[in-house]
Amino acid sequence: MSQSSFEKQIAATEQRYADHSSNRSQNEANLKVGGDWRQVETPKRVMKRLIDLELQELASKLIATEMVTQPIQSAVKQGEEVSLLERIIEEDDLVSSRFLPIGTAVARSVGRITLRQQGRTIGYGTGFLVSPELLLTNHHVLETADIAADSFVEFDFYERQDGTTRPTIIHRFRPRQFFLNDQRLDYAFVAVAPQSDEGLPLSDRGFIPLIAESGKVLIGEPVNVIQHPAGEPQQIAIRNNNITDVIDDFLHYAADTERGASGSPVCNMQWVLAALHHSGVPQRNLQGQILMIDGQVFDGRPENAERIAWKANEGVRISSIVQDVRSKLSADPNRHRIDIFETVIQNRPGTVPRPTVETPVTLTIPAITERSTSLQNYSDEQLDRLNPEEIAQMMSELDANTLEFSLETTSTEPILVAEGDSWFDYAPAGLDIIACLKHFFNYKIYNVSKAGDTLDNMAWGTTFDQRRWQRDRSPLEETLAAIEKHRPPVVLLSGGGNDIAGDELLSFLNHKISGLPPLRSDYTRFMLKDYFLQIFRFISNEIWKKDANIHIVVHGYGYPIPDGRAVIRLLGFSFVGPWLRPALVAKGYEQRTEQQQIMRDLIDDFNSMLEQFAATDSRLHYVDLRSLISDSDWQNELHLKNSGYRRVAGAFNQVIRPLIPS
Incomplete structure (x- = not known):
């Protein structure tokens, strides 16, 4: 990843964060009892989320009474009342026994990207499978097809019970088959070899479906991030991030306690993919210099980018990425590229990741x-x-x-x-x-x-x-x-x-x-x-x-x-x-x-x-x-x-x- 590309992403994110500072305080007030949730979210997105969470009774009351600011009985605090959006957030607290098995299945499709150029390692990133042949990461991770051709993704790189991180599975990229990226939305799609260096099929890993529709997570809801921070073994930040704002093509969420990782999937509490993590708002000293988690000043080197101390994170909305890719491919004379991408898209909300052999999940x-x-x-x-x-x-x-x-x-x-x-x-x-x-x-x-x-x-x-x-x-x-x-x-x-x-x-x-x-x-x-x-x-x-x-x-x-x-x-x-x-x-x-x-x-x-x-x-x-x-x-x-x-x-x-x- 080049320094200039990374710094441009940070600058754009900081500007969006600053421009919407008043929105965040208003959102916080309107999330609570007595607030007007319509100032935070659109009725269409709220209705979709209610149906996704199987809260049909609450949805029907909204249709019938058009209630907006009336309090609702809490689902977890007996005798207390909450606002509509707080009630939806409570539903995320009531996770089922499927939460961890499905999360484990999702994590199998997330890998560490090793960036190589001219025979040497130049950095790391995170990426995840969105189909049996395509991987999604950031533009500032895979800026060119040439870089992708020399790099690879490594799956199952996590710490076992005995403290080891091996064996891992390595798959090479095939950018000649498919490669598409965009700097503004900071995404990159690349084809992955169907067999690993060890001869194992990629199709066994499962994938995280892309859902073209918006409304997969609302302001105030928590999200989960699966990441390889600084190229380290896989980590999962569960519920440490709450959505604070939805801005056109981007989601803002509170900083987690772990170091972020470019190209990580941002999922809601049902493990549905909501955004592609790509940047954040860094902590700065009095001189305006970016600080790292150890208090030292960021030296600008790409390999230290994952050690930046963030005060807020930003992800690119999946619905915006899908729309942008379709727009680009609509003028592409290569119909095969269009077909490869369209097989990825899932248009129905409520999609869950396909279970894998290693971590079976029963879907009732x-x-x-x-x-x-x-x-x-x-x-x-x-x-x-x-x-x-x-x-x-x-x-x-x-x-x-x-x-x-x-x-x-x-x-x-x-x-x-x-x-x-x-x-x-x-x-x-x-x-x-x-x-x-x-x-x-x-x-x-x-x-x-x-x-x-x-x-x-x-x-x-x-x-x-x-x-x-x-x-x-x-x-x-x-x-x-x-x-x-x-x-x-x-x-x-x-x-x-x-x-x-x-x-x-x-x-x-x-x-x-x-x-x-x-x-x-x-x-x-x-x-x-x-x-x-x-x-x-x-x-x-x-x-x-x-x-x-x-x-x-x-x-x-x-x-x-x-x-x-x-x-x-x-x-x-x-x-x-x-x-x-x-x-x-x-x-x-x-x-x-x-x-x-x-x-x-x-x-x-x-x-x-x-x-x-x-x-x-x-x-x-x-x-x-x-x-x-x-x-x-x-x-x-x-x-x-x-x-x-x-x-x-x-x-x-x-x-x-x-x-x-x-």
């Missing part, structure tokens, strides 16, 4: 409860009365039953892939088509959908990252990676609703006072018959490039009721909507009958486009929902009640089932 999948199993026999009225707690429990069980995606296990059952909008991704507001297909019809589905997504963004990516000044990667790329991995016989597509709702709807309408027909015929024809149709063709052709035998199922929408109803408010914030009535009223259409007729005409045109599209190829299948969905099925302007989605899933099942080989 929660059984479906008697109450949720009886949903099969629920009437429409009973299904629509499900409270948020029951919906959250059901979604948690569905995630548990598809845990094999995360654990990379094999299955004889086919796995479908889905990409779409909120009709495929509506939780926690209610059930959706994918949830109903899983629960009521027992399908296994890898879901790439995102509420609010548009056809434009699904196919090509239209969101702009302000921080990186780049267009974000399209969801289709993740869909194609999932297709290559799971080889589904059927792919489900849902899209177009958000392209003709909200502000987009205004573009389809003439103003009533103009005297022209309500729908702009030329614009509507172009958008539906040309542009939308081209998007569906593009997505289908890209799917068939992966596998020409895949069947693709698309669906239209029913006739919505433009009455101004939106999704329920969650955690004190309006979720979304309404989407139809505001645009119609803005263009002068205030009568319910004319509003409904406009939407019927637009929905008919949309369905006509899909019907025309599906008629072009026998591998395309169109589900017409207009006669199936009645006015009473609508929960709000764009979404159905739970019972409505169950019926729609039944229509999907009739199309999908014959397409799956027996």
Whole structure:
């Protein structure tokens, strides 16, 4: 690692730490009873964390009451009350008997990197496996592919009961196969030889999955760091670091009592990877010089960098690293490099490391409860009365039953892939088509959908990252990676609703006072018959490039009721909507009958486009929902009640089932 690169990282970290000093004191106050946790964390991240920790009852109360500052009964101190975030932190105190075995399994994938150049050792770092062939460490550890080619990683370098540290296992790096790093986010990925110098397979070591989603740890929660400080035998700092701030691409956590190690994994209390440790805020003397743990002034030599005395640590968020790598690889002509990285990504929260032979871990999948199993026999009225707690429990069980995606296990059952909008991704507001297909019809589905997504963004990516000044990667790329991995016989597509709702709807309408027909015929024809149709063709052709035998199922929408109803408010914030009535009223259409007729005409045109599209190829299948969905099925302007989605899933099942080989 070069001195200049290391010092630049320290300077940038110190600047971020200084800029957010007021944030830390505010965070500390808002973490306590009476504070407003929304000033510390976002509702979405809090909800995800509650579900990850299986606190569905608490999550449902938040949805139902929108409580923010009300105290909550402590889980560990009888008769005492705590704040919401303090209650979540308490859950980290209640570690299960799996904590140490899983931690041991994770530690097997962490190794000491020995840096060599021109035949001599120039320093050490820490790195860890994120797949059976890729290792992650810092840019300032592996600055170039040439350095990586001469260096190696050493596993099982820890002190045994008898005081020895041998035998260890050495694997060489293969940067020609894969090498990618970034100085700003201070990460480096490098391929590792599949066999060690001793002839042992790398695949037996296990790995720590990368999870693309954010929300794996909240401010105030403790984290664990597995490290090789100063090249010494492996050490694990357990619970000595609490998250003090989340700043864009970085996490700050309180200094631990051990010396940090560049390239170490930073995990939450469930051993899910949250960040890549890379730098910190050093202690300085009155002259502003950096101090080492023995009180001496840091001499600037890279080999002494790990002996710096830190007062705060900084890690790079894994979600930011994944996003940055995808952005870089999206323009890479070498498709193999993209495929290597995409096989690493786990998109589901709650992923646990794959157990290894040496330290077996039994993973118990929660059984479906008697109450949720009886949903099969629920009437429409009973299904629509499900409270948020029951919906959250059901979604948690569905995630548990598809845990094999995360654990990379094999299955004889086919796995479908889905990409779409909120009709495929509506939780926690209610059930959706994918949830109903899983629960009521027992399908296994890898879901790439995102509420609010548009056809434009699904196919090509239209969101702009302000921080990186780049267009974000399209969801289709993740869909194609999932297709290559799971080889589904059927792919489900849902899209177009958000392209003709909200502000987009205004573009389809003439103003009533103009005297022209309500729908702009030329614009509507172009958008539906040309542009939308081209998007569906593009997505289908890209799917068939992966596998020409895949069947693709698309669906239209029913006739919505433009009455101004939106999704329920969650955690004190309006979720979304309404989407139809505001645009119609803005263009002068205030009568319910004319509003409904406009939407019927637009929905008919949309369905006509899909019907025309599906008629072009026998591998395309169109589900017409207009006669199936009645006015009473609508929960709000764009979404159905739970019972409505169950019926729609039944229509999907009739199309999908014959397409799956027996």
